[in-house]
Amino acid sequence: MSRLNEANTILAKEIIARYPKARSATIPLLHLSQQQNGYVTEEAMAHVAELVGATPAEVQGTATFYEMFKFRPVGKYLVNICGTMSCQLMGSEALLHHAEEVLGVKPGGTTADGMFTLEHAECQAACTEAPNMQVNYRHCHRMTNEAFDQLIADLREGKRDADIPAHGTLARIRQQIPAEKAVGPVSPDDPARPVWTPAPEVK
Amino acid sequence: MATYPWAAGYVDDGDRPKIVTARFEHEDSYTITRYHATEGYAGLKAALTRTPGEVHDEVRGATVLGRGGAGFPAGTKWGLMPPEKYPRYLVVNGDESEPGTYKDRLLMERDPHQLIEGCLIAAYAAGLSQVFLYIRGEMPLAHERVATALNEAYAAGYVGKNILGTDFSVDIILHWGAGAYVVGEETALIESLEGKRGEPRLKPPYFPAAIGLYGQPTIVNNVETLSNLPWLLRNGVAAYTAIGTETSPGTRMVAVSGHVARPGVFEIVNGTTTFRDLLFGDEFCQGIRDGNSLKAFVPGGGSAPWFTPEQLDVPFEGRVAGAAGSMLGSGAVMVMDDTTDIPTAALTLTRFYAHESCGQCTPCREGGTWLMRVLERVVEGQGTRADLDQLLEIGESICPGKFPHAANSALGLEATPFPYKMTTICFVGPSAYAPVHSALTHFRDEFEARVADTPARRQIPVTAVH
């Protein structure tokens, strides 16, 4: 079943409750579904639609806008090689070609063992550390062919499990808002002035 | 020289004032313990002893410029909200993705409490009780650090109900993106936060200060901008404006990447530091790599028209850079040395913007991709001379009239100042054109050489049938 499971459904409702409008939780919930299933399934989109009160077509419209959401299975590790300017100036094309050779797939492809999906990516905000790449969005700086080979070997052997979770998991730490401290969502229909803000002087 | 293994890219060299990166030297700079040990939350406490209006005045008085790209003063931006219209929201723009730019990621990873404190000060001054902290999806470490910091801050009573025992209450909700450059545009950020496709809204009428999140007045501020506020509240306007120039006070973070000897992210003094200081100064990039010479540089993120060595003495002062034909944007400089293949470099940026077009308006959706495809042909040696003019024609459909460019004395060109006219909703379309225009303006000979061997006009064979 690729709808959200029971635990994630509870979590989803907690996330929704933080927003003034449920639909704002669409992207976090899609991430949650991708964390559960490794990619975003149709059933998950339909489930998210139910939860946030949109149509599945609307959720699909949102989901497909964002590149991090995958709609078919990808490898355990998504290998994103940056090709934007600073990385390109510093040799990212050569790195990408090396990666293609090592993994035996072209960008967009997944290795036969389901371990790696290779992608050409755009700027990863680490431009001084070019050429840069990410594995499941964890940065790997100043990559060389040797460093790449080592990284792939380590990943295959599970040596990076501690810092690189499987595809779909973004942050392993979630925000927790203690119920007694939460102010709660501010409805756009509530025109009250916050109490600490003084009323304007009457002139 | 000081670099820190825990803050890859950050270079802490020379004796300059540090406003936002002061804690980076500590490995545990992201913890609440370290934050407490380094005047953490003192800015918030200082703010709470004043009225919201006084705090607003302080921010306005310091002219804290927006660090997201447009450089609009934060205090003025807050003041654009219609008086007495509530509720209001603060949306923190942590969707940093402009090519060449990274500083917000470092600030979130290395000093999340400083950002949280900045949010609290802004919320207090602007009179709002819900903040959305939108972090780019591809930055899980930043997300983890901010999540941890928020959990600590809630536990310590800095965030949530009745902060530090006062009647000031605000929630900060951590929200993550999912990979779309255009969401960095503030109205697209709001759309995305509403659970929709990140398509920019039209301004006017959708100025977020008036019609923003859920149709309510909304402040959208950049991470670096907000990170300035704790220091400002601790040290006051005079100390803040003592740094930099009158119109560009304080410091700003700048990432210099590409073909320099020592690429890095630096906190520089605003207004006075020049590009020559930055690219060639000992405390900064220490010149071009391998003793090569400078060919060109992108001064303000991938969207900015290019500068050549002629503009090295332009300082980090928006108006000067604008008059010189470009912009300072998001604080990102990308340097090309004399080995650089200009058409390929231009293609790399154009491809980025074509790829990142949201697709809602015609000139960007169709024009960006068209530019990219013609450029691809040219780079691959399949282009024609007509293609070069065609590139400028497509560009004119995106930006009618004169497009800004720097002066080039060798070519006898005067500068055309910023900004440009545009047929698109937002800046993504023009950004696809900017590198093409700059490259063709300053380095047309390289393109000419690429198409020299192809016929002047592509011939389509026609077989006559009788």
Add this chain to the structure above:
Amino acid sequence: MSDEINVTVNGVPHVARKGQLVIEAAADAGEYIPRFCYHERMSSVGKCRMCLVECDTGRGPAVTVSCMATVAPDMKIDTQSPTVKRMQEGVLELLLANHPLDCPVCDKGGECPLQDQAFSHGPGESRFVEEKRHFEKPIPISDLVFLDRERCILCDRCTRFADEVAGDPLIHFTSRGNSTHIATFPDEPFASYFSGNTVQICPVGALTAKPYRFKARPWDLQQEESTCTTCSVGCRVVVQSSRDEVLRYMGVDSEPVNHGWLCDRGRFSFEATKSAERVLQPLVREGDALAPAAWNVALAEAARLIGEAKAAAGAGSIAVLGGARGTNEDAFAWARLAHEVIGTTNVYAQMGDGLPVGLLGLDRATIDDAANAATVVLLSPDIKEELPVLYLRLRAAAEQRRTKIIELTPKRTGMTPYAWRHVGYQPGTQVAAVDGLLADADVAAQLATGPVVVVAGRANLAESTATTVQALRRLLDAVPGATVLPAFRRGNVVGALQVGMRPGKGGLDTRGTLQAAADGKIECLVLVGSDPLADFPDHSLATRALAGARRIIAVDTFLSASAAKADVVLAASAFAEKAGTHTNLEGRVTSLARKVTPAGVNRADWMIAAELALELGSDLGYGTVEDITADIAAKVDGYAAATPAAIAADSDGVLTAVPGAIDPMNHVEAVIGERNAYDFRLVVSRVLYDQAEGTAHSPSLAHLARGSAVHLHPLDLDRVTSTAGARVKVSTASASVVFTAVADDSVLRGTAWVPFNQPGPNVGELIDCFAAVTDVRIENV
């Protein structure tokens, strides 16, 4: 006066209205600004960028999106500057870059805004030599609409319509940038009742409607403006035909009525006009069979049957039912024939499925009144199912926060999501529901804030009208000044009732007539486009009545179940085959056009009435349809302004006055019996697609009827059976019918809902039209 804003348009001074969009102000000044995404009935999005102009408000000419920007004092609007021309040429070249040039085989070719504006504002040359974007084409996005994503220019009109106007956001932009396209969710088609509108507003040939694909070239089409008679909203349409065949309806933007929109049932039911099933000549019974006959033979036979009946048992043994499917003129001619020539008072246009005719005697609201009222109370059937475009108007009023909707219905409806208050009531408890509502302080305060319109109609066919009438009276007494929009459903039922198709003094209504027929007291039953076997809720009574009537004369376009039992069938012309006028539910009289030659030798109902009158020895005095229109204006209460000239002069028609001749509906007593705790109270109502002639004989629509089934609240379904989809027996004291059970949380607990007139088991078997309510037992089979 402060609403006036002085601007110049291309140098010429012009007075615009405050808040007016630049694109509209320029249009008023005679400058058409090209556009694709802009649509005056939807919000502006400024996406296509075709309408860019230059406006100068003192700081120099600025590129301005004329569909988003409003006029400002002293604004200089320039729609022709070199920059503007360059931008227009640029946008068109870019739009055409990926647009396939398959115009020769595109249905839109010839009426295509992209073609037209490329011609008028384009660069005249395409320099795009790259390969174009490719998608599989075309793909069906619903049963009725196909999408060609290669032709699509992503103007957001269809998606905006689906979201903003129809409230069915089932199509959406998908993917990003240059790969953006319109998509439905897999296995969830664009099953909107209003999908055809997207085809009409598509500015290119990306969306096409199945019934029209590859049927004609636009330049071969001829058109006449007319009124849709599928329901009583009376949407304005143009009827388009080629070679004497109706091929398409298009909505016309009538400000007081439909704003250009149509429902799919109205839009596509034209197929019935050219159906091969039509009756194409008069028929006369010969033993068990109906045989073709010449008009003179059939009319003489009809006259003979009427004369015989009159001779046998007097004019009171003759009844005339129907008139709602025709024009005002048809109804008036038949009313005169019935009342004056035949001399019967047993005349009625309703088929026992509406509220009493006295509803038309109440202070009437217009659709605009309702859509601008502070409060609308819906004491009515599901208007999304029965009066779809009225639903669009009221939904818009609610969504735009003009109007608060208070809904009192026996099940959740299409309007419920937009209602400010929804009260679900068990059939028979309407009065208590109204009392409860009025006791609510918030509701009382809301009702006092401004104009209140009550939309009143028959929400349940398995229940007498008495309690609804009581509840309505209670409401009107409590809210002085409230006006009523009568939710009568059938095409021209309001017109027919108002011009005289209602009982004379002492005459029988439909229920009385059918009871009399069942009792053998009706010598001759005349059905004027009416089909009691399909439409009268109490099927058993209708069956006994048609068996008990000694003679039956049917005037019809199809050989309906009832017409098949007739002794004489007089072949009638259908919509688009006859001219005349129509009265909608607010009393608006609009024109109906004859666009094609009637099928076979068929004649308009009014001609049949006139000729039958001649056979019976009277001359109604009508030579043309205008004669009757003029006669109605002269004689019918409220219609004085509805002269042929006045109707022809205004596309929006003429609003008639409330007829003083109809007594306003008044309080009636109703007694609701005790209820067995194990019983379900039956709710029967219509959905948009049913077995009505226009739908059943339109191939594109026929299969959309959902089929008969009993719908129960999921918890109730658990109570009686194990699973949805099971067969259950639904029984009253006298009848039982086996249905498939469906779980449906729009149904109130303790009630069972069955859609009316659907393929499958006939729920009419369970309805007793003399009972106040219908309680049923439901058992698993």
